[in-house]
Amino acid sequence: MTRDDQILKAAEELFYQRSFDGVGVDEIGQAAGVSGSAIYRHFEGKNEILETLFDRAVDALLMGLPDPNDHPHDELRELIDSFVQFAQTNRMLASIWEREHRSLREPYRRRHQRRLRQYVERWVDCLSKCYPGWAEGRLLVAIRAAQALMMSDATRPGRGSSRDVGGLLSAMALRSFEVLDSPPRSDTQLGM
Template sequence: MSTHAAARNATPTRRDQILKEAARLFAERGFHGVGVDEIGAAVGISGPGIYRHFAGKDAMLAELLVGISGRLLAGGKRRVTEVSGPPEAVLDSLIEGHIDFALDDRPLITLHDRELDRLRDSDRKLVRQLQRQYVELWVEIVRKVYPGLAEADARAAVHAVFGLLNSTPHLGRPGALPGRAATAALLHRLARGAFAAATDSAQPAANSAQAATDSGHER
């Protein structure tokens, strides 16, 4: 069972419920379009009751964005450590973990895109730091799977795959998708295809260089 699957089956705490509804409402209406009273009503408590758990909306936003960045990194490290088999198996596991996030935490993707700049500097820097570590974790594995891929190209490919997987908020409402398993399988194929294409794109350049060398030898 994946980490996200285990989390889905766990009983959420009141704090978890507040964060989940805050993420949904912030994503739907924007950070400034949602009041504390609305978040409280969504979880069945009074607005002032929210302050027993959080100092305010800014604290919720910071915990949401710093929290998901930390969980992605921790989950990625765990998969790299625990998955046995060739690098391909590790890469597949990393892709599966990110797909779980992309399908289960779609509001957080929207929230990150729209509201990251609202975080105070220290929190925003922490998010970026965690994200960079997560990217480099992938880059290392991708280059083991595709050893001919230059580091800069591998990093660009990882960012491109994240963009692809994180497109889920634009795929329509969950009910409009072909089903979670089918969507996850499609996203997985697309991700592996993108990495393979990154490797293929380097081939013509290599062939051209070889052709130029051969041509030079013929003169």
């Protein structure tokens, strides 16, 4: 394991346990077996460490993307399953990625959003085919809500989860999109 990897592993564990704001560079260094000042030989600071962890999350999501499918509902199931797989196999990283978005500072935030756009566009494209007529903004809301559901087990405190929780989360997420089967309605018709 390289020194960068040791630092990232230590930071991931500490950010997961105590949050980005709850951890200092010296603590990351100590957990990685180096001095806090030695961190700066590898990273510009805590923000770059967080950005690197976010890059790893996006890399895992992009690598897990299924091949495009001529059957959009099958593709949606595959997108859901790959997202649940990401959350279940990368619990700490998924939890940090989910809850620390506001901690990411510029220019890292802009770069992360640019990288993530490719992943989100794949979801929007698939949902547009499955449920035509919905505005992109509404589809983005549905995607964020379903992804929060799929992350719910990974972001809860505690160790591990039952083996069958991934299937349950996938099924719940798939069913949550069924609300889009109805034609788009105004916010007042939706009770908002």
